[in-house]
Amino acid sequence: MNKETNTFDDFQPWETITLSNRYMFYKIFTHYPDKLHRLLEILLKIKIDHITPPEGEKNFETDPTAKSIRLDVHTKDKNRVYTVEMQNATESDLPKRA
Numbered sequence: 695m696n697k698e699t700n701t702f703d704d705f706q707p708w709e710t711i712t713l714s715n716r717y718m719f720y721k722i723f724t725h726y727p728d729k730l731h732r733l734l735e736i737l738l739k740i741k742i743d744h745i746t747p748p749e750g751e752k753n754f755e756t757d758p759t760a761k762s763i764r765l766d767v768h769t770k771d772k773n774r775v776y777t778v779e780m781q782n783a784t785e786s787d788l789p790k791r792a
Contacts, residue, residue, distance in 0.1 A: 716766075719780045720750040723767045730769060734776055745769045745776070 711718045723730040724747075731745050748769040755762040767778040 714780060714782055716780060719766060723778060724748045724750040727769070730767065730778065733778070734769075742771050745771050 706715075713719055713722065723733075727745060727748050730748050731742060734740075734745070735742055746769050748767050750767055752765045752768040753762055754765070765777045766780050769776050
Protein backbone atom coordinates (compact mmCIF):
# COMPACT_ATOMS: atom_id res chain seq x y z
CA MET A 695 0.00 0.00 0.00
CA ASN A 696 1.29 3.44 -0.89
CA LYS A 697 1.15 5.36 2.42
CA GLU A 698 0.99 8.76 0.75
CA THR A 699 -1.96 8.04 -1.51
CA ASN A 700 -3.58 5.11 0.35
CA THR A 701 -3.70 3.05 -2.86
CA PHE A 702 -2.55 -0.47 -3.64
CA ASP A 703 -0.04 0.34 -6.38
CA ASP A 704 1.29 -3.21 -6.57
CA PHE A 705 -2.10 -4.96 -6.44
CA GLN A 706 -2.52 -7.85 -8.87
CA PRO A 707 -5.69 -9.85 -9.42
CA TRP A 708 -5.12 -13.37 -8.07
CA GLU A 709 -5.84 -14.83 -11.52
CA THR A 710 -2.68 -13.19 -12.88
CA ILE A 711 -0.31 -14.18 -10.07
CA THR A 712 2.21 -16.91 -10.91
CA LEU A 713 4.40 -19.18 -8.81
CA SER A 714 7.16 -16.55 -9.01
CA ASN A 715 5.10 -14.32 -6.71
CA ARG A 716 6.51 -14.57 -3.15
CA TYR A 717 3.10 -14.90 -1.51
CA MET A 718 1.81 -17.50 -4.00
CA PHE A 719 5.05 -19.51 -3.74
CA TYR A 720 4.76 -19.58 0.05
CA LYS A 721 1.03 -20.44 0.05
CA ILE A 722 1.23 -23.27 -2.46
CA PHE A 723 4.17 -25.07 -0.92
CA THR A 724 3.13 -24.67 2.73
CA HIS A 725 -0.55 -25.49 2.19
CA TYR A 726 -0.01 -28.30 -0.33
CA PRO A 727 3.01 -30.28 0.90
CA ASP A 728 2.39 -32.97 -1.71
CA LYS A 729 3.26 -30.38 -4.40
CA LEU A 730 6.52 -29.53 -2.66
CA HIS A 731 7.27 -33.22 -2.16
CA ARG A 732 6.79 -33.91 -5.87
CA LEU A 733 8.81 -30.85 -6.93
CA LEU A 734 11.76 -31.96 -4.78
CA GLU A 735 11.64 -35.46 -6.26
CA ILE A 736 11.57 -34.10 -9.81
CA LEU A 737 14.33 -31.54 -9.32
CA LEU A 738 16.64 -33.77 -7.29
CA LYS A 739 15.81 -36.97 -9.19
CA ILE A 740 15.45 -38.94 -5.98
CA LYS A 741 12.65 -40.79 -4.20
CA ILE A 742 11.58 -39.13 -0.94
CA ASP A 743 9.38 -41.24 1.33
CA HIS A 744 7.94 -38.50 3.50
CA ILE A 745 8.60 -34.83 4.30
CA THR A 746 7.68 -32.90 7.42
CA PRO A 747 5.04 -30.19 7.07
CA PRO A 748 6.78 -27.33 5.23
CA GLU A 749 7.47 -24.09 7.05
CA GLY A 750 7.39 -20.83 5.15
CA GLU A 751 9.73 -17.91 5.71
CA LYS A 752 11.64 -19.67 8.47
CA ASN A 753 14.20 -17.44 10.19
CA PHE A 754 17.52 -18.70 11.53
CA GLU A 755 19.67 -16.64 13.87
CA THR A 756 22.88 -18.40 14.86
CA ASP A 757 24.61 -15.63 16.76
CA PRO A 758 23.54 -12.23 18.14
CA THR A 759 26.25 -10.50 16.10
CA ALA A 760 25.72 -12.45 12.86
CA LYS A 761 23.24 -11.77 10.10
CA SER A 762 20.17 -13.96 10.19
CA ILE A 763 18.83 -15.84 7.19
CA ARG A 764 15.26 -16.36 6.05
CA LEU A 765 14.36 -19.43 4.06
CA ASP A 766 11.38 -19.22 1.72
CA VAL A 767 10.21 -22.81 2.27
CA HIS A 768 11.88 -25.31 4.61
CA THR A 769 11.17 -29.02 5.13
CA LYS A 770 13.02 -32.24 5.87
CA ASP A 771 12.80 -35.99 5.61
CA LYS A 772 14.48 -38.56 7.86
CA ASN A 773 17.90 -37.99 6.23
CA ARG A 774 18.01 -34.49 4.73
CA VAL A 775 16.93 -30.90 5.10
CA TYR A 776 15.48 -29.10 2.07
CA THR A 777 15.08 -25.41 1.41
CA VAL A 778 13.35 -24.11 -1.67
CA GLU A 779 14.06 -20.51 -2.58
CA MET A 780 12.43 -18.24 -5.13
CA GLN A 781 14.87 -16.01 -6.98
CA ASN A 782 13.27 -13.57 -9.42
CA ALA A 783 16.16 -11.18 -9.98
CA THR A 784 19.59 -11.82 -11.42
CA GLU A 785 22.00 -11.25 -8.58
CA SER A 786 25.75 -11.34 -9.13
CA ASP A 787 26.35 -12.54 -5.55
CA LEU A 788 23.90 -15.47 -5.76
CA PRO A 789 26.58 -18.22 -5.89
CA LYS A 790 28.26 -16.75 -2.80
CA ARG A 791 24.92 -16.46 -0.96
CA ALA A 792 23.99 -20.04 -1.84
